[in-house]
Amino acid sequence: MTSVPGGPVVAGRVRRRATTGCLLLLMIPAALLAYAGYATRHADRVNDRREEAAVASVRAQARRTSDATARALSAGHATAPDALVGVIWRHTHAPVIAYDPEHGTYTATAAFSSDHDEKGFPLAAGPVRTERCFTLTFTWKAPATEWTATHAERDDSACRSGRVVGFDVTLARKRLAAMTGRVTPAEAARVLDPAHRQRPYTVRKAERSGGADVITVLVRESVDGAPVQQCYAFTRGRATDAAAVTAVPVATC
Structure with missing residues (x-):
């Protein structure tokens, strides 16, 4: 059958092509939205893993610093409080070190941090610093021959x-x-x-x-x-x- 320009057959074809074109146009933003959602969720998962790794690194720093300071105190054999505070400060760089003569303890309050890159969408979010506040407590009581150390994570207000x-x-x-x-x-x-x-x-x-x-x-x-x-x-x-x-x-x- 011959299609007559402007006839019903041609008009139907035009309508079908227009409908198909509209569907394709609608599918493009839908696909973009789906990809954006996936990319955002992926970035969030990556950032969560990096944040967890950074927190683990910070806690490891506090533990290593606590242990190293205790070893330095034990090896130095200092007994004067000022000298002991000096040893603790050189290892922890804590701005505040409390001395409790009644219990023979020294407590350093310090923040430890770790930097990592945060993934973003559509642009990179850039570097992020993860910081945690800790108290590092050092104790020596006779007849002990070595200093003992404990560390505890605190709320950030303790470091402010x-x-x-x-x-x-x-x-x-x-x-x-x-x-x-x-x-x-x-x-x-x-x-x-x-x-x-x-x-x-x-x-x-x-x-x-x-x-x-x-x-x-x-x-x-x-x-x-x-x-x-x-x-x-x-x-x-x-x-x-x-x-x-x-x-x-x-x-x-």
Whole structure:
């Protein structure tokens, strides 16, 4: 049968082709949506695995640091609290190390972290840092011959005050490096709080030792209602840059 232009047969073919074209057009966004959903779920699964691996790495760091510090304490045979705090600080870099003379324990509160790349869709999400807060507790009691160590994961609030203390210590190093003239407790206090804004520094003493100035300062902070304090010994040579001023936590002021 001959198809007549504009006839019913031709019109039917046009309608069928139009319907097929519309279906194809509808299938394209549906396929894209399905792929996007799959890619997003895949990225989420990959990110979950990477996050789990990062958390495991952070916990392993805390465990290794705790064990290594205990070994260093046992090998060093130090007995003075300030020397013991110094050993703990060199291994943990904890801004706050609490000394409990009644129980013979030293507790360092520090954060450990691990970086990993997060997968995203359609673009990469970029690097992500996983951080956890820990307390590392070290104990020695006679007749023990070695230090014992325990570590516990804490809520991040336990580390917040310590982070602020760390910032205060960095600022104090910069200000003490700029001191001129003879170092006295009053002059150190003035330098640490030049605007008299009640900065959290209490200068306990300033003395000359081995050709360097040693300024002992109690640093107090309170974050989210959690007060914390830590004594620091700042040692200042003749140079006038912050790198020349060291700051080490000590047990008591």
